[in-house]
């Protein structure tokens with residue numbers, strides 16, 4: 001890509017965006033970090049809020065490519081994203097790399113509608129469809145919070161398995177899609193190396209950290225009410241619990257070679273991830 005082209009990283013302070021920005025910098029690509037709370041001392045930071053259209057045009061000046069993370073926790077993000085995308089294209093953006101999900105097909109509500117929009121309207125496009133993040137086992141995600149507070153992971157996934165993926169591997173794929181000279185013009189399903197049930201994952205955490213962690217599977221309705229009582233809006237809680245049901249029914253057991261195909265190194269295993277983050281548990 002031309003040395004003058006800047007990549008706008010939306011969600012640039014988040015789990016994938018912060019890693020995408022780091023990877024691009026390492027390749028000498030100029031980045032602009034979009035955030036609602038810019039650090040005034042950081043020249044890469046720009047104020048950007050999906051809910052405040054007055055912040056949209058300024059962040060696009062001189063931008064050639066965009067890493068697109070849709071508004072978080074919004075079941076139908078199209079009304080916010082569509083005008084921004086149109087503005088970006090008329091401001092000279094040629095390439096967009098959209099973060100979606102392995103669980104969401106093109107055209108499905110929410111991220112699937114954005115997938116279709118990007119494929120149809122952006123000259124150079126890639127859609128990233130990662131599996132469930134290993135990072136969910138840390139921090140404030142319900143899985144991580146459950147481990148921290150009670151040593152228990154509660155899902156509606158039964159014995160279903162999913163090939164959890166390290167966000168660092170998602171970011172490495174995103175960096176290729178953003179920085180490669182030739183646009184990928186495809187959707188990449190990105191997974192870790194092996195499907196695991198949450199009981200398998202709990203056993204790995206217990207073995208590696210020495211802290212006893214167990215998995216309890218509940219019904220979809222019970223999971224929705226647990227999420228709602230934890231502050232998740234009901235519409236979004238229903239969507240998340242539906243994704244668990246898909247895992248339970250075997251819909252997310254697939255493993256792809258996207259990480260090794262595009263980065264030349266294998267995807268990180270869940271045990272390696274837990275070892276690397278042992279202190280967080």
Ligand SMILES: NC(=O)c1ccc[n+]([C@@H]2O[C@H](COP(=O)([O-])OP(=O)(O)OC[C@H]3O[C@@H](n4cnc5c(N)ncnc54)[C@H](OP(=O)(O)O)[C@@H]3O)[C@@H](O)[C@H]2O)c1
Nearest residue numbers: 011012013014015016017035036048049050101131132133
């Ligand atoms: N977790 C999973 O297992 C999983 C699996 C597949 C796909 N996904 C997808 O990944 C997405 C999350 O990506 P992520 O984990 O990289 O992000 P994240 O860590 O959840 O971070 C959210 C980012 O979005 C920014 N943000 C939040 N609200 C905003 C707003 N109103 N305007 C502008 N920026 C806003 C935040 O920036 P500031 O706070 O600095 O403004 C932050 O940088 C989800 O939407 C989901 O669809 C997740």
